[in-house]
Amino acid sequence: MDRIEQLEERVAHLMRAVEDLSDVVALQVRDIERLLRLTQLLAEREAEREGDGATPEANVRPPHW
Numbered sequence: 001m002d003r004i005e006q007l008e009e010r011v012a013h014l015m016r017a018v019e020d021l022s023d024v025v026a027l028q029v030r031d032i033e034r035l036l037r038l039t040q041l042l043a044e045r046e047a048e049r050e051g052d053g054a055t056p057e058a059n060v061r062p063p064h065w
Contacts, residue, residue: 001009
């Protein structure tokens, strides 16, 4: 195998690696967007719950105090 063929083979492997990494990044972007939507939904739900005028459970003293 001459030098050109070796370089072509290495380039082909690198291109495959880049494609694989691109797929991973695309999946991560999708997961991050889903988690951001979920976090926003939970934050809105908590804000509504606190807006009801009830004392947040984190601020209520335990019964033994």
